[in-house]
Structures are given as C-alpha cells and as structure tokens.
C-alpha cells in the first residue's frame with residue numbers, strides 16, 4: 001500500500017496529476033489515497049520531496 | 059451561494075480568476091470556487107513572467123511585483139555562460155511576481171466585475187443531464203449542489219474536472235517536471251538577472267533556476283523530469299544549494315509539479331472547458347504557465363458568453379474555445395514540446411558543444427525563439443529535425 005508521510009508532504013498535488021486511476025485527492029494539506037490505487041508507483045516517482053512510500057500492509 | 063449560475067469556475071488560480079473576471083464582465087452570473095482557505099498560498103511557482111505579455115493582460119500594480127529583470131544567463135554543464143538580454147532595447151524584460159498577492163488581486167478583480175468568489179469550497183463530483191451540469195461542493199464540512207450550463211475547470215495540475223468530464227489530460231512521468239524551490243535570504247545574487255543551470259547531473263530533463271526577489275533574496279529552485287530523475291527533486295536541489303549558497307537561509311519551501319505534455323487533443327466536452335494547468339497549458343521548455351493560464355481563462359470566459367447567448371453548451375459550440383487556445387498558446391507549446399524532446403536526450407557533452415557554438419554572441423531576443431534560432435544556425439546537423447518546425451514558424 002502507498003502511504004503518505006505527513007511530515008514530509010508539502011501538499012503540492014503533483015501525485016494527483018500523474019494518477020490515472022482517480023485514486024488520490026488533495027484536500028487542503030491532506031493527500032488522501034483510496035482503493036482505486038493499483039500500486040503503479042507513478043505518484044511515488046513524481047513526488048518532489050519523497051513523501052510517498054510503499055508500506056507493507058501487515 | 060445560490061443553486062444556479064450561468065458559469066461556475068473551479069479553482070481560483072490565475073486561469074480561474076481571469077475566466078471568472080471575463081465571464082462576469084460579459085454579464086454572466088458567475089461563481090468562482092477555491093478549495094483552499096487562502097487564495098494564492100501555498101505558492102507553487104517561481105513567479106517569473108514576461109513583462110510585455112503581462113502588460114497586455116492586466117494593469118500592472120507594484121504591490122505584486124517583487125523584481126524587475128533585464129536579462130537571463132544560462133549555464134551549460136561545464137559552466138559556459140550564455141547571456142540573453144534586451145538591455146539595448148532599453149527596457150526591462152521580465153518580472154518576478156509575488157504570487158500570494160498577485161493571485162488574490164486577480165480574484166478580487168473577478169469579484170469587482172460581479173463574480174461571486176468563495177473559498178474553502180471544494181468540488182468533488184460532476185454530473186451532466188439535460189444540458190446542465192451539477193457540481194457537488196463541500197464547503198466547510200457541508201455538502202452543496204450547484205448547477206450551471208457551463209463549468210470551467212481551472213483546477214490546476216491536480217485537476218479532476220477534466221477526468222470527470224472524460225477529457226484526457228493524463229500525465230505520464232515524462233510529461234511532468236517534479237519541482238522544489240527555496241526562497242533564500244541573504245545570498246549573493248545579481249538582482250536583475252535570472253539564472254538557469256542545465257545538465258544531466260544538475261537537473262536531469264529540467265533545470266535549476268535563480269529568480270531574484272530583491273537585492274539579496276531569490277527563488278532558488280529545480281525541476282527534474284520525473285522519468286529521468288534518479289533521486290527526488292529535493293535531493294538535487296539540496297546539492298546545488300549546498301554548493302552555491304552554503305551560507306544562505308531558507309525562508310520558504312515551494313513544491314509542485316509542472317505539466318510538460320504539450321497541447322492536449324481537446325480541452326472541452328459538453329458543458330465543460332479546461333484552462334491553464336488543468337488543460338496542461340504550461341510551456342514544455344520554460345515551465346511557465348501563469349500567462350497561458352490567464353489567456354486561456356479569458357478565451358474560456360468569452361466562449362462561455364457565446365454559448366450562453368446561443369443557449370448551446372455542447373462540445374460543438376465550446377470547440378470555439380479549443381480553436382482559440384490552439385491557435386495561440388497551442389502553437390507555442392507544441393513547438394516547444396519538440397524542442398524539449400530533443401534537448402532532454404542530449405548528453406552533457408552535447409549541451410556543452412551547443413553552448414560553445416554561440417557563447418560569443420549575446421542573444422538579443424530574450425526568448426526561446428531567439429535562442430533557438432541562433433543555435434540552429436550554428437548547429438544545423440545536431441538540430442536538423444528542429445530546423446523546419448522552427449525556422450518556418452517565424
């Protein structure tokens with residue numbers, strides 16, 4: 001699963017720009033990722049500050 | 059907020075505010091919504107614009123001008139300097155803006171023309187039936203539905219309006235620059251020059267910029283092509299800053315993504331037009347998008363008025379808007395996309411060679427065109443495939 005490191009995230013919206021699955025949204029300072037996520041990693045790669053990480057679901 | 063309008067504009071950046079301003083001025087009942095609680099912040103911009111073009115769009119106001127720029131210096135990977143300026147023409151060429159104040163000013167102009175402006179209001183869904191579009195809005199925790207025959211999506215790089223309306227604006231990793239910028243204080247700069255640093259080590263597929271905002275203050279930032287970068291944009295920038303301004307202080311961090319996709323096939327669908335970053339109107343070479351967003355906003359506002367007058371909100375009528383932006387913005391970003399695609403493939407050696415070929419000259423026309431014309435004349439072989447697109451377009 002992709003997780004947002006809230007302490008790094010600068011809520012710029014680049015990750016939403018590259019998402020083809022309508023799986024994320026930026027609400028003020030809050031990036032939300034929903035179940036549409038396919039783990040394609042585009043958001044992880046574009047994040048300018050490395051705030052998106054893959055975490056083990058367990 | 060009412061339940062019905064002629065036009066609802068989503069997003070109060072430069073594109074949305076100009077669209078709302080134009081629509082309201084043409085007598086349309088206009089609502090401008092912005093999801094953030096403050097228009098203009100956090101900033102996602104290096105704030106550089108061409109002076110002449112800005113002047114044509116809006117009355118200048120020194121409250122949102124941070125610096126006057128007379129020229130630019132571009133550095134090849136080996137440090138070779140290319141200087142571009144129009145000093146001899148006797149006028150400054152660019153401004154570095156204060157976007158926080160600028161964006162708010164534009165929203166205020168829209169309000170002054172009669173548009174209703176409302177913040178902390180996010181659009182989260184769109185439905186269309188019987189020629190009318192209905193937006194679902196969340197305003198401070200409450201849900202509202204608001205309808206209008208025309209929706210203008212000016213919702214920036216993270217645009218959803220396009221997706222909802224079935225307009226393809228998807229950005230692949232080679233179509234977006236990943237950017238970080240520091241507003242740095244107490245650094246040694248040339249306060250009248252913008253600086254650009256190129257190279258695959260410094261900024262793969264992009265560049266580092268220094269845009270002055272005062273005697274000893276500047277936006278120091280980087281854009282890297284997401285598909286080419288090996289590390290985060292921040293890591294590349296930190297390296298540059300450590301080398302160049304080890305003593306400087308960082309008083310603001312700016313982060314963002316810049317579309318470098320070039321013209322999209324269409325920016326309209328029934329009841330919907332997209333402007334600015336939402337329509338990927340940014341320039342693939344410079345990354346500049348403020349002026350294009352403003353122009354697109356004006357066109358969309360004008361076409362909204364035509365559609366309302368004709369009572370026809372189909373994509374067929376709104377295609378007038380596509381025609382307008384394609385004939386202007388579209389031409390330049392299409393051409394610059396070709397240049398970008400060529401340049402991101404050059405090695406540092408090739409970039410150095412190109413720079414050496416014209417380093418002796420001062421490029422007088424401070425524009426991509428001025429620079430490219432010189433480069434092509436001096437390097438016909440290396441830039442052969444750009445020759446036609448480029449020199450013909452003059």
Ligand SMILES: Cc1cc2nc3c(=O)[nH]c(=O)nc-3n(C[C@H](O)[C@H](O)[C@H](O)COP(=O)(O)OP(=O)(O)OC[C@H]3O[C@@H](n4cnc5c(N)ncnc54)[C@H](O)[C@@H]3O)c2cc1C
Nearest residue numbers: 069071072073093104105106181214314334335346347348
């Ligand atoms: C680091 C960086 C440097 C840049 N430097 C320059 C430069 O020097 N010169 C230049 O010309 N351009 C530059 N740009 C590009 C420029 O900032 C953009 O092109 C410009 O802001 C686009 O304007 P816009 O109105 O289309 O979108 P934006 O200014 O992004 O505005 C979109 C607005 O819509 C709002 N919104 C989004 N979704 C919703 C929703 N669902 N509901 C309600 N509101 C919503 C957002 O909150 C935002 O306020 C830079 C960009 C970056 C990231």
